[in-house]
Every structure is written in structure tokens, then in C-alpha cells.
Amino acid sequence: xxxxxxxxxxxxxxxxxxxxxxxxxxxxxxxxxxxxxxxxxxxxxxxxxxxxxxxxxxxxxxxxxxxxxxxxxxxxxxxxxxxxxxxxxxxxxxx
Amino acid sequence: xxxxxxxxxxxxxxxxxxxxxxxxxxxxxxxxxxxxxxxxxxxxxxxxxxxxxxxxxxxxxxxxxxxxxxxxxxxxxxxxxxxxxxxxxxxxxxxxxxxxxxxxxxxxxxxxxxxxxxxxxxxxxxxxxxxxxxxxxxxxxxxxxxxxxxxxxxxxxxxxxxxxxxxxxxxxxxxxxxxxxxxxxxxxxxxxxxxxxxxxxxxxxxxxxxxxxxxxxxxxxxxxxxxxxxxxxxxxxxxxxxxxxxxxxxxxxxxxxx
Amino acid sequence: xxxxxxxxxxxxxxxxxxxxxxxxxxxxxxxxxxxxxxxxxxxxxxxxxxxxxxxxxxxxxxxxxxxxxxxxxxxxxxxxxxxxxxxxxxxxxxxxxxxxxxxxxxxxxxxxxxxxxxxxxxxxxxxxxxxxxxxxxxxxxxxxxxxxxxxxxxxxxxxxxxxxxxxxxxxxxxxxxxxxxxxxxxxxxxxxxxxxxxxxxxxxxxxxxxxxxxxxxxxxxxxxxxxxxxxxxxxxxxxxxxxxxxxxxxxxxxxxxxxxxxxxxxxxxxxxxxxxxxxxxxxxxxxxxxxxxxxxxxxxxxxxxxxxxxxxxxxxxxxxxxxxxxxxxx
Numbered sequence: 001x002x003x004x005x006x007x008x009x010x011x012x013x014x015x016x017x018x019x020x021x022x023x024x025x026x027x028x029x030x031x032x033x034x035x036x037x038x039x040x041x042x043x044x045x046x047x048x049x050x051x052x053x054x055x056x057x058x059x060x061x062x063x064x065x066x067x068x069x070x071x072x073x074x075x076x077x078x079x080x081x082x083x084x085x086x087x088x089x090x091x092x093x094x095x
Numbered sequence: 096x097x098x099x100x101x102x103x104x105x106x107x108x109x110x111x112x113x114x115x116x117x118x119x120x121x122x123x124x125x126x127x128x129x130x131x132x133x134x135x136x137x138x139x140x141x142x143x144x145x146x147x148x149x150x151x152x153x154x155x156x157x158x159x160x161x162x163x164x165x166x167x168x169x170x171x172x173x174x175x176x177x178x179x180x181x182x183x184x185x186x187x188x189x190x191x192x193x194x195x196x197x198x199x200x201x202x203x204x205x206x207x208x209x210x211x212x213x214x215x216x217x218x219x220x221x222x223x224x225x226x227x228x229x230x231x232x233x234x235x236x237x238x239x240x241x242x243x244x245x246x247x248x249x250x251x252x253x254x255x256x257x258x259x260x261x262x263x264x265x266x267x268x269x270x271x272x273x274x275x276x277x278x279x280x281x282x283x284x285x286x287x288x289x290x291x292x293x294x295x296x297x298x299x300x301x302x303x304x305x306x307x308x309x310x311x312x313x314x315x316x317x318x319x320x321x322x323x324x325x326x327x328x329x330x331x332x333x334x335x336x337x338x339x340x341x342x343x344x345x346x347x348x349x350x351x352x353x
Numbered sequence: 354x355x356x357x358x359x360x361x362x363x364x365x366x367x368x369x370x371x372x373x374x375x376x377x378x379x380x381x382x383x384x385x386x387x388x389x390x391x392x393x394x395x396x397x398x399x400x401x402x403x404x405x406x407x408x409x410x411x412x413x414x415x416x417x418x419x420x421x422x423x424x425x426x427x428x429x430x431x432x433x434x435x436x437x438x439x440x441x442x443x444x445x446x447x448x449x450x451x452x453x454x455x456x457x458x459x460x461x462x463x464x465x466x467x468x469x470x471x472x473x474x475x476x477x478x479x480x481x482x483x484x485x486x487x488x489x490x491x492x493x494x495x496x497x498x499x500x501x502x503x504x505x506x507x508x509x510x511x512x513x514x515x516x517x518x519x520x521x522x523x524x525x526x527x528x529x530x531x532x533x534x535x536x537x538x539x540x541x542x543x544x545x546x547x548x549x550x551x552x553x554x555x556x557x558x559x560x561x562x563x564x565x566x567x568x569x570x571x572x573x574x575x576x577x578x579x580x581x582x583x584x585x586x587x588x589x590x591x592x593x594x595x596x597x598x599x600x601x602x603x604x605x606x607x608x609x610x611x612x613x614x615x616x617x618x619x620x621x622x623x624x625x626x627x628x629x630x631x632x633x634x635x636x637x638x639x640x641x642x643x644x645x646x647x648x649x650x651x652x653x654x655x656x657x658x659x660x661x662x663x664x665x666x667x668x669x670x671x672x673x674x675x676x677x678x679x680x681x682x683x
Contacts (some may be wrong), residue, residue, distance in 0.1 A: 006666075025521075027448060028137060030666035034137075041137070041140040108499060131418050131444075132421075135663055140444055170430050195662045210550055250562035252669045253661065255664075348547075351428075351544060352543060353429050
């Protein structure tokens, strides 16, 4: 008999205050409480974290890589959003 | 050729410290037996983490006992060169792992005690014990949380898990009384503020345990008969086998360094 | 790392596998771009990686057993703590790798079932027994040493989740090899009995460790496509040679003899080793190693005896969900 699946969770860790939570991997757990404890035991054995988020993998909505063109390329041409687009003479100093 | 066991001058403080060190080593050893065999990989990680916490506590306590005794013993001599009658751990902690329910109930009963015990010991007048307590308290608090979650899941899970959890409680209950005993050698330490009176922790322990057991839809036994003897080296038959494994290298290769 | 659900999306009708797509995929690989879970990929790339990553994961998990055999007998408390932490790390590495494999669309449960039924392979090295404490030293020094040699190039593997898992594994594994070498060093500086124990362990493990790098290049069946897809960056023989060259001076420092009387250093400084007994390798892979049956039996036992625990956790989760729904409805 095939083994029934236990829900999959994505784990995010804040390594120190001041930094954002970062995706570190996933794990299996029957519920959120156990997922949080498993994340602690699996992903912070060497003091890697100060805060953990666990999110059911099924709750994530992801963009489709096939839509990369329409999703992200239009932003590439907006060069006037970047400071280097504008000329300020050196004499003015740092701005 | 087997090496002779060491002799220990069991002054009250040495004996007291060794008792707690033995608790941590024996329970840590039991947990380490699970490594590679747990019901799920995530729990393999959890059991090893708890085992490592306890091994760490044992090493600090043995080192302190060695320092207080001042006769050239060290953590490894205490662990590897004392025979079953010289071991001072609680009977509860040497009980075999059994199934996962038995391991969890054993860990839950002890962690609920250790959490209170170490928290109280942070106020010990002995600075080293207070420092060890401060570190151990955080570890025990987590062990209590983790095992409480499992108690509830096993008790309120399936019919089978409920039956196994209840059987484990019924089996291990008689070993819980020993945690709250203090003999004459500990009385002086309690009076000096070095130790806490464990008996005073029992009401809170009982409340913590009863609350979780209740949430888990399980029940505590009515039977109040309690086994004793571990603190004086009168153990169950299980400890001798544990030690013969734990100590096999030191006994087979006397005096070798590894 | 991403979800199973994402990868089972309507791939079939929208992503018709065709030559143009395959060419674009290869171009990305050639440009050293990383492939991520939801990107289009050839079915064979997905299949190859699923097999390789899951076998790697199984190896970590089965690999807990030979060393786990010594946790309860470790000869000092320091060694005991280090060994327990190391074997636990291997469990963690297995978990990172299963997570990476799952991003390709397989579930951990089905991958594990393949291993338990004997259909999926794991590293042949773990089918040898750990007889003495020196075996724990040799495993750390040589088995982990060989694994690290394999893992370093995998950190640049074209598949993002696998590469990231390997980076994490590599960081953690650095203590494993040092731990093993320290054990060997202690034995080498110990009594005659301890030195003999160290030499005996090296004698037994040397050839199986060389086999860990896989069959010689001329017969390796997966190498060509794996190289093209930048899953593999060095050939089996190249990695094996690197390993031998790194290990010989370490053995010399220990005062141990590599059990290969024909071994000699060539003009380029490489250590040439004698021919490997590939029949033994084939036998072990076929299930006839000294411990194949024991290893699978141990994993099956853990799995079977843990079933009621997993069911309990799942049953409780469902009960709680229903209770919360009922509460919300009130």
C-alpha cells in the first residue's frame, strides 16, 4: 500500500533582526504547530534563526515562468526610475 | 581484562550533582537509541536534538561533580567506569524506549519536572549549578512543549494511538514519585539554598501533567504506589544492559584514549 | 522549496515538448543559467534529476544506519555527542534532498516507498558493516571525504533547488570529515592495538570507497546527458583521481598504509591505483553486499512501526480542523 502524504510546508527564517525572513526549504508535518517545531529542529540546528514562518505549500500562488516576458520585461525599459539616468555635475557633490 | 570501576567520594554535593548528571546521560542515551529509527524523519531530528541537549547537560554536571570531588575523576570516568550500583539516575529514565508512545510519555513526565526543577535551580546559591540550570531550563521548556504536543496528538489521534499512550502512562506512572523525593544527604543542601526541595514542585508538576493528559483525552492512574531506588543505585534490570553497551569500549580497552 | 501542486499544473496541454523548447532549454544551460522548479524542462531532465536527487536522499537516510550502530557505544561523551550530531545531520541532509526532489513533482512518500521496496538505489558504501570504532573514523574521513568531492561540483548543478541543497549540505558536512580524521589521528597516536584497528578499518573500506565514485568512465551510462545538462561537471574517474590524490598524503600523515601495493605516483604527481574489483561493486548494487538486507529491513521496520504515529498526527490534524470549522460556524 502506498504511504499517504503528509502536508508539505515551506519554511522561512529570519537569521537576525533587521533582516527579512528568507525561504530556506520545506518539510512535511501534519499541522502548523508540528511544522513549526520541525522547522526549528531541521533548519536552526546551528543558530541560523531568530524567527520562523511556516506556510502550507498549497497556499502559495506563484507566477508562471512562461509569463516572464509580460510580467517582468516591461519594467526593464523604465530606466528613468534609476538614479544613474540623471546627470548631476561632479562639482555638486554626492546626491 | 576489564578495568575496575572507579570509587567516588560521595559527599552530599558530589552525590547530588552525579544524580542529576546520570539522569541526563541515561535519558539522552535512550533518546540516542532512536537515531535512524524514528516514526518520521522530522521526528528523528527532534529526538536527536533533545538527546544532544541532555548529553550536554550531563557533561557539564559530571565536570562539576569531578571538580567538587577533586580526586582526578572526569566526565568520562563517571560515565564509563561506574557500575550499575554506582549509577544514581531516576528509574523512570532508564526504562526502555518501548514504542513511540512510551518514549514520549517518559520524556513528557520528566520534562514537565525538569522544566520546573531547572527554573527553581536558577536561584541556587551554588553559582555553577545556577548557571547550568539557566541553560538547561530553556532546553527543558522546549522538550516539554514538544512532548506536550505529541501527548495530545497520540491521545486524541486514533484509537490505536490513544490505547498506546494510555498504556504508556499506566506503565510509567509508578516511576514518577521518585522525582520528588529527597533523602538525608539532600536535606542539608536544601537548607543551604544549594538545592530546591523537589517535593514543593509536585503540585505544579501534577497540574501541568494533568492539564495535558486531560486535553489528550487520556487519564492519570488512580494508583499511587511509587517505585523507588534509583537514587541509591537500586535499579531495574534494564540499566545493566544499557551500561554494558554504553561502557563496552572503555571496559574492553582499559585506559585507552579515543 | 516550492510546491508539489505547482509542478503538477496543466503541463501537458500547455507545454508541448518540442525541439525548439529543448534547444532554448539547452541554451539556458550552456549560458550557466539555473533551472527553477516551474521552468519548462525536458521530461528526461526531470526524470534524471528526480532519480539522482532521491537516490542521494536515500543514501543520506540509509547512511545513518552504519554510523548509528556506534552511537550507543561511542567511547567518550565528547565522541558520543559529535557522532549523534553527525548522524542527525545526515537525516537533515536527507530531508533537504527530498525537499529538492519534491520540487520536480514527486512526493517524498512515493520516493521513499520506491526505496523501501528495493526499486530505488542508494549508495553502495552503506551496505558494508561498521565492525569497530575505527570504522567510524574511516567513514568520516573517507566516505564523507568522497561525498564532499562529489558534492562540491553539485553546488553548481544546473538545477537550482539541488544546487542550493548541496550548498547547505556542504557547509554542514565540513565538520564530518574533520571529526573522522580526528578519530583516526587519535587511533594512530594510540596503542599498538588502536593502530592495528585503524589500519584494519582502512583496509576494509578503501576499495568500497573508491567504488563510491561510480563505474569507470568508459562504461558509465548516465554521464553523457548529465554532463550536457550540467548536472555532472566531472567524470567519475576524474573525481576518483582527485580523491585519491587528496587522500594519500593524509594517510601518510597518519602513518597508515593504503591497501594497494601497486599504487605509485606518476610523473604528473597523480597517484595511480590498481584496478578496482567492479564485480564486487555489481554484486553489492544487486543486493548482495554484506548488509543490504539488514539496511532495508531496518528502514522498513522504522517505517512500518511508525505508521500508527503518522496516522495519529494526521487524524488529530483533521479532528482539529473540523472542530475549528464547527466553532466558526457557531
